[in-house]
Amino acid sequence: xxxxxxxxxxxxxxxxxxxxxxxxxxxxxxxxxxxxxxxxxxxxxxxxxxxxxxxxxxxxxxxxxxxxxxxxxxxxxxxxxxxxxxxxxxxxxxxxxxxxxxxxxxxxxxxxxxxxxxxxxxxxxxxxxxxxxxxxxxxxxxxxxxxxxxxxxxxxxxxxxxxxxxxxxxxxxxxxxxxxxxxxxxxxxxxxxxxxxxxxxxxxxxxxxxxxxxxxxxxxxxxxxxxxxxxxxxxxxxxxxxxxxxxxxxxxxxxxxxxxxxxxxxxxxxxxxxxxxxxxxxxxxxxxxxxxxxxxxxxxxxxxxxxxxxxxxxxxxxxxxxxxxxxxxxxxxxxxxxxx
Numbered sequence: 183x184x185x186x187x188x189x190x191x192x193x194x195x196x197x198x199x200x201x202x203x204x205x206x207x208x209x210x211x212x213x214x215x216x217x218x219x220x221x222x223x224x225x226x227x228x229x230x231x232x233x234x235x236x237x238x239x240x241x242x243x244x245x246x247x248x249x250x251x252x253x254x255x256x257x258x259x260x261x262x263x264x265x266x267x268x269x270x271x272x273x274x275x276x277x278x279x280x281x282x283x284x285x286x287x288x289x290x291x292x293x294x295x296x297x298x299x300x301x302x303x304x305x306x307x308x309x310x311x312x313x314x315x316x317x318x319x320x321x322x323x324x325x326x327x328x329x330x331x332x333x334x335x336x337x338x339x340x341x342x343x344x345x346x347x348x349x350x351x352x353x354x355x356x357x358x359x360x361x362x363x364x365x366x367x368x369x370x371x372x373x374x375x376x377x378x379x380x381x382x383x384x385x386x387x388x389x390x391x392x393x394x395x396x397x398x399x400x401x402x403x404x405x406x407x408x409x410x411x412x413x414x415x416x417x418x419x420x421x422x423x424x425x426x427x428x429x430x431x432x433x434x435x436x437x438x439x440x441x442x443x444x445x446x447x448x449x450x451x452x453x454x455x456x457x458x459x460x461x462x463x464x465x466x467x468x469x470x471x472x473x474x475x476x477x478x479x480x481x482x483x484x485x486x487x488x489x490x491x492x493x494x495x496x497x498x499x500x501x502x503x504x505x506x507x508x509x510x511x512x513x514x515x516x517x518x519x520x521x522x
Contacts, residue, residue: 236279250317374511437495
């Protein structure tokens with residue numbers, strides 16, 4: 183028998199389905215199929231994990247130490263007809279083998295969340311999902327901590343760059359995966375911010391990610407309720423963006439520290455006129471609903487001959503209005519009352 187193969191039967195990948203136990207001792211005939219050896223594979227390991235057609239030879243003690251699920255499984259008497267590979271029990275997993283490899287490496291390597299300043303988005307997803315699924319608390323909690331850094335529940339300067347900055351490799355469409363992870367793990371505090379990022383997708387992209395099959399639970403797709411939240415949120419955010427523009431250039435915009443009252447009053451009047459013309463254009467109905475982008479009006483403001491104190495006052499007014507919108511995200515997405 184080649185040492186780089188193990189005998190077991192394959193399972194389809196369905197890592198988010200919990201209708202059956204996530205792991206179980208295999209009872210298939212030992213000679214049913216030959217599968218490839220994955221990483222990690224320890225020659226002195228005393229249990230073989232099989233994910234799809236890839237096998238991992240690891241140590242029961244390591245699994246039981248970190249995982250409540252594996253600890254519970256090992257406390258159950260092994261079936262007499264349980265499959266073994268060279269005297270080692272075989273356990274089936276219902277996860278992607280690449281994800282299992284990353285998951286097992288994290289168990290052996292220790293608290294990487296402490297050592298690593300940044301982790302790739304895909305690894306954070308794996309740690310959060312499989313940490314939750316297999317009861318590895320430090321992995322799940324570490325993953326959620328990274329997600330909260332990227333999608334903060336409370337408004338702060340610089341939050342807008344959070345996803346791309348905190349999670350290398352993150353793309354806007356990945357917010358759908360984060361949304362489903364938040365629901366899976368009960369991290370409801372980040373839902374408003376995650377849904378906001380989802381609304382930055384195009385309508386066609388949102389609709390193409392709709393999960394139409396009843397009972398389907400793919401983390402890359404939106405439920406119909408969340409599709410409605412995204413589409414309704416786009417409309418409401420667009421309206422609030424227009425409101426922010428109007429209020430920012432309102433009649434009281436001039437700073438108390440204005441250094442040239444006459445010039446700034448003329449320039450503010452021009453600004454208000456251009457704002458009215460801009461908001462009267464039919465194209466405003468299809469503008470991007472990126473209401474919370476920091477200093478979104480700054481280029482517009484600087485195009486007028488205002489003094490620095492007046493420009494600064496306008497910028498502060500915009501930020502204040504954006505914070506108010508941020509706090510209203512739970513209401514906008516029909517999740518609950520405003521943030522306190």
